Amino acid sequence: MNCQKCRTPLKLDNSLQDLHPSAVDLLTGSSGHSVEQSTSTSRTPFPEERKELYDKVSQDASSPTFKRVIPPARHGIGSQPAMAASTKAGLKDNPAMSFIMLTDSQVVPPQAMTNGTGNTRSKNKSRKRNGAADDPSDPEKPKLSQQIESTTRLFEILSARSDIDHPICTECTDLLLSQLQSRLSTATKERDTYISFLKSLNSSTPTSSDLSKAQRSLADARNAESKAFDDLLALENERETLDAEIVTLEAESLALDAEEQDFWRSRNAFALTLSGFQNERDALTAAYDHDAQQLERLQRTNVYNDCFCISHDGHFGTINGLRLGRLPPPQNVDWAEINAALGTAALLLATVAEKLEFKFQGYRIRPMGSTSHIEKFEPPSAPSSQSSSKATVPSAKTVPSLKNPSSSPSPSASVRQQPKPITTLDLFSSGDLLIGNSLLHRRLDAGMVAFLDCIRQLGEHVETTSAAAAAAAAAAAANENSPSSKSASSPGGGGAESPNSVKGRPGVKLPYLISKDKISDVSIKLGAGTDETWTRACKCALTCCKFLLAHTSNVGSARAKR
Secondary structure: OOOOOOOOOOOOOHHHHHHHHHHHHHHHHHHHHHHHOOOOOOOOOHHHHHHHHHHHHHHHOOOOOOOOOOOOOOOOOHHHHHHHHHHHHHHHHOOOOOOOOOOOHHHHHHHHHHHEEEEHHHHHHHHHHHOOOOOOOOOOOHHHHHHHHHHHHHHHHHOOOOOOOOOOOOHHHHHHHHHHHHHHHHHHHHHHHHHHHHHHHHOOOOOOHHHHHHHHHHHHHHHHHHHHHHHHHHHHHHHHHHHHHHHHHHHHHHHHHHHHHHHHHHHHHHHHHHHHHHHHHHHHHHHHHHHHHHHHHHHHOOHHHHHHHHEEEOEEEOOEEEEEEEHHHHHHHOOOHHHHHHHHHHHHHHHHHHHHOOOOOOEEEEHHHHHHEHHHHHOOOOOHHHHHHHHHHHHHHOOOOOOOOOOOOOOOHHOOOOOEEEEEOOOOOOOOOOOOHHHHHHHHHHHHHHHHHHHHHHHHHHHHHHHHHHHHHHHHHHHOOHHHHHHOOOOOOOOOOOOOHHHHHOOOOOOOOEEOOEOOOOEOOOOOOOHHHHHHHHHHHHHHHHHHHHHHHHHHHHHHHO
């Protein structure tokens, strides 16, 4: 057998092994009546009311259930089939097979136990002395199965009468005793506490004044409770109102959030549009600045100086890097370069005359590169003196004005007018020949004289127009300074200047004086002088051309500003 708590194997006492069957029957037969015990008739330590309540509850309660069920007593223990059946029933009723050790005094009377034990021991001793073997057919000796069954029933009886499963070992018994002792002390303390509380209740019986005070305090508490309940209802109503207001405010908040989202969307779209406009404005501003700088650079650029760059190279005057003139052989210039320089100078005069809207009198320049020439118109039938004077040096009166360059002749002259013969004057030469310079360069000299006459005519036109422009500017400045002078339109007033005053006003003049075939008292003819003089005359002619070019640039700039 094992301990029912720690499952430690147990060794039963010999008294349980030699227990007499009659003692076992006595214990098992009286076990059914041992459960029902009569209540004590002694005076109970609790009130009768509690006892009545306990009796009332006990009537409705079911019968108690025990941990162990004790089978009824058997008859015929000596028969083997009955013993086997009872053993099987005991094992079925109690699978745990609990056992407990009982002494002989607890099972049978001491006398019977002494007699039975003495007889048994004397028989055993005599059998041992005789050396005879145990006879299993001896009716007085209990069998092993009967001993196990009887021991099992004894342990079941003990387990059914208490809350402890038997058998248990010595150590578990000590632990169980200590636990029971602590429970006993706790129950004793509770009992003492209940007794003291009952005494205090019996001693402290409330008086009528205490009852009236308790009733008044109860009434006040109920009034306070009703008032608090009313306040609670008011607070509940106020909470419902606040909840409804919160719902309304949340709806307004959602509407404001949606409106804010729309605002930010529109604001972002506007910012993108504005950024696009600003970028476009910046691009236009940058383009305008670039174009303004380009315009200013172009305005500062003189196209005439770029097309006709007039300078000098030692004693030679140059135009676009082409030297015009001749010197002795160490510094001699080829005729191809001279012809190209003369063609460029002819193109310069034609361009300036076109820009100033001037028409040469008796000449037409044909710029054709290295083979340029000037066409000379001979006057119709007229006195030789007049024709020669008009052909050589035209007076300033015959120069047409800027507004009317082609002045019509008088009716009498138109009647006698005949087709004008044209003479072609070359501005180039083919080179040196063995004949003298006067015969070789006759055509070139005639062309150079006509070229110089064209410069003179253009210079006189510049002088006349510049004087008129200066007079007009002075009159405008005078009118701005004195507003009262604008109303002076009487014959005796000074409202406008007369032609004589304009004619007497000095204008822009050429840097060198031109007279017939000479410029600065140097002949332009190659055959009339040396190479040095002709080179100097050509240099002076180019200087006059540069002067005319600068005046034309100024006139163009002034027109652009207006």
